[in-house]
Amino acid sequence: MQVEVDPNEDTEWNDILRAHGIIPERPPSPSQVIDEAIERAREYQELHRLSDKSDSELSALEEEANNSSEDEFIAAYRRKRLQELTQLQIQRQKFGRVFPVSKPEYQKEVTDASKECFVLVHLSLQQNLQSKLLGGLFMRAAEKYGEIKFVDIPGSRAIEGYPDRNCPTLLVYKDTDVKKQYVTLGLIGGDGMRMEDLERILVDAGAVKENDSRLAESKRSKKRDDEDHDYDTDDGRI
8 A cells, every 4th residue: 555655744754765865955944044044144234344454453353342252253254364465375376477488398397387377478579679668567467466477488489489579478387378478569559558557457357456566566666657658747847
């Protein structure tokens, strides 16, 4: 005789059947789902509330916390952020300079290296003014963004017969692929290319986040330069 079983009933017999996989597990009750959603929303709000706080502000909040659970939450968040900042600092000190490479080294130093980080390649030409400009910007950027690998190789050595007129060429590698390519500096500032133009490439490629605090340094420097230029123009000097 076949006995009908309501799998949604909360009975001891149904628990036995569920334990043996005869009937499916009961779906969570609507109230349980709502409670879990509310808890996740609360945690998200707490994290969002703390995300823009400085370390000193977090410390002050920790001292002012009026209950042990809030105090523990802030302390745990602060430890997590300090750990992330420490790890980020280690990554930012990984390279820190421009690496000259030869053609036999290209696969290892560029293509394979791009599996672990972004790699920017300057196909250079020694006597070319734009190439000298990009080389200088590479040196500054390499010191500033130590987690990114900057590489220099003469264009004719990297690619046999590579035309001098195409130098400098800027390549952005990630995960063994060329993500961006600029032949000469014509579209990225030309003879007046600045650090912020190179940083825009880093942001567009995803190598640097839009809200990275290091980007503000170049903006402040550009603002000072523009103000100096305006002063010279107003004073009758160009």
